[in-house]
Amino acid sequence: MEAPRLFVVKKDGRREQYNRDKVLTGLRRSCEKRPVSEAQMDEVVAGVERELFSRGENEVPATMVGEKLMEALKRLDKVAYIRFASVYRSFDDIGKFQAELAELAK
Numbered sequence: 158m159e160a161p162r163l164f165v166v167k168k169d170g171r172r173e174q175y176n177r178d179k180v181l182t183g184l185r186r187s188c189e190k191r192p193v194s195e196a197q198m199d200e201v202v203a204g205v206e207r208e209l210f211s212r213g214e215n216e217v218p219a220t221m222v223g224e225k226l227m228e229a230l231k232r233l234d235k236v237a238y239i240r241f242a243s244v245y246r247s248f249d250d251i252g253k254f255q256a257e258l259a260e261l262a263k
Contacts, residue, residue, distance in 0.1 A: 163209060164216045172216065175209070177202060184226065187241040193234050201229040235261055 163175040184198045205225045209217050223245045230238040239257065248254045 162215060165219045165222060166216050167219050175217075175222075177206070180205070180222070180226070183241065183244075184230075184237075187230065187237040187244075188234065191234050191237050193237060197233060201226065201233065204229060231261070 164172045165175050166172050180202055181198060184201060188198060205222065208225060209222065227238060227242055227245065230241050239261065242248075242257055243254060246253070246257070248257070
């Protein structure tokens with residue numbers, strides 16, 4: 158029996174098959190030199206995957222994947238969250254970055 162396939166719809170409309178390794182690579186970069194274990198990162202990805210696959214849809218927006226990862230990282234490690242958010246949200250000026258930090262500090 159074949160596992161269900163899930164496609165991620167990118168901002169530009171391209172569709173690509175969900176790639177767990179790609180998600181883990183992004184998490185590893187964000188968690189580099191942080192007290193986050195590989196097992197914790199696997200758990201984050203597994204949780205996000207459960208949510209995505211439980212929707213019963215074969216396509217999800219890339220933004221949904223990113224937001225779910227950020228939610229999990231925010232609970233796990235604030236610094237890793239900011240690292241991930243800065244790339245994911247493409248902070249292009251210090252004001253946006255400071256606003257995110259202020260929100261996190263609340």
